[in-house]
Amino acid sequence: MTHSNAKGPKVDVLLQSNWAAAGLVQDVRRGLGTQPRTLPPKWLYDDAGSRLFDQITRLPEYYPTECERAILRDAAADIAATSHATTVVELGSGTSDKTRLLLDAFSDTGRLERFxxxxxxxETLREAAAALAARYPNTSVEAVVGDFTLHLGHLTRYTPKLIAFLGGTIGNLYVEERGAFLGALADSMDAGDELLLGTDLVKDADRLITAYDDPGGVTEAFVKNSLHVLNRELDADFDVDAFSYVPFWDRRMQRMDLRLRAEMPQHVTIPGADLELDLASGEEIRVEISTKFTQERLHDELGAAGLEIERIWTDPSDSFAVTLARKRG
Known part of the structure; x- marks a missing residue:
């Protein structure tokens, strides 16, 4: 069965126009108004933050992006041959750059009906969807402007499907959040549907710290950009230069912990969130975590959600993993 893209991709917009503003206020009140102080990492990715992250992915110290790309380059044909899916879904797709390796392999099987x-x-999604519709003229491209933490229920209409969640993004969720997310993801899947999950793996602490603390300071600028977002969007008055970037490896939780530390006492007003903060010298704001996995942890966390691992692919240095799991019947 084939589908023509003569009319271009379909785009469903599930987010309300004010979702970002309302969500930012809620997250700032909840995260900065209590101890320990935190900010969800999604607010790192405004236009400036997205450009900085794109630079990070090209740094020689930052291995995950190229390791995952290498795995997909080598394993895409095996993944497509193993999978029963006729629909591929990608969560947090961005430009779907690496995913084209996967889509090429699925397209070659003749079974890919829909992406x-x-x-x-x-904006990014519409541009990417148009390019993908042109690249895969026999595949229906049905883009969804949505938050994958809110709109998984929209995916129940597609089956048999493979849901790709790449880039190690699941590692940005705390363990309780991961459990809830994987459970909700499994609820959106029929028996036999599959998940393709990209995860960074536990490794030498020095290599991890170097990957998140590049000598050019790009990662530091990326993390500090979260305060620029608050200053711009909520009229806050953070003195960004009065914070230092503190990345460290939490061995017990097996995660990188990225924080900003106030180097002097600060009284901060955030009018847009109706919030005032008194930060002591040395007080920290956690901006992002990046959990690293072992294969045992993958089996345990996916299994708890009713997802059974079929195969795990890694790069030659065992730095990164791409895991194919199927929902149990």
Whole structure:
């Protein structure tokens, strides 16, 4: 069965126009108004933050992006041959750059009927969807402007499907959040549907710290950009230069912990969130975590959600993993 893209991709917009502003206020009140102080990492990715992250992925110290790309380059044909899916869904798709390796392999099988990229950025998604529709003229491209933490229920209409969640993004969720997310993801899947999950693996602490603390300071600028977002969007008055970037490896939790530390006492007003903060010298704001996995942890966390691992692919240095799991019947 084939589908023509003569009319271009379909785009469903599930997010309300004010979702970002309302969500930012809620997250700032909840995260900065209590101890320990935190900010969700999604607010790192405004236009400036997205450009900085793109630079990070090209740094020689930052291995995950190229390791995952190498795995997909080598394993895409095996993944497509193993999978029963006729629909590929990608969560947090962005430009779907690496995913084209996967889509090429699925397209070669002749079974790919539909690609469903899901992302919060409507502009990026529309551009990517148009390019993908042109690249895969016999595949229906049905883009969804949505938040994958809110709109998984939209995916139940597609089956048999493979849901791709790449880039190690699941590592940005705390363990309780991961459990809830994987459970909700499994609820959106029929028996036999599959998940393709990209995860960074536990490794030498020095290599991890170097990957998140590049000598050019790009990662530091990326993390500090979260305060620029608050200053711009909520009229806050953070003195960004009065914070230092503190990345460290939490061995017990097996995660990188990225924080900003106030180097002097600060009284901060955030009018847009109706919030005032008194930060002591040395007080920290956690901006992002990046959990690293072992294969045992993958089996345990996916299994708890009713997902059974079929195969795990790694790069030659065992730095990164791409895991194919199927929902149990």
């Amino acid at each position: 469903v990229p899901v992302d919060v950025s409507e």
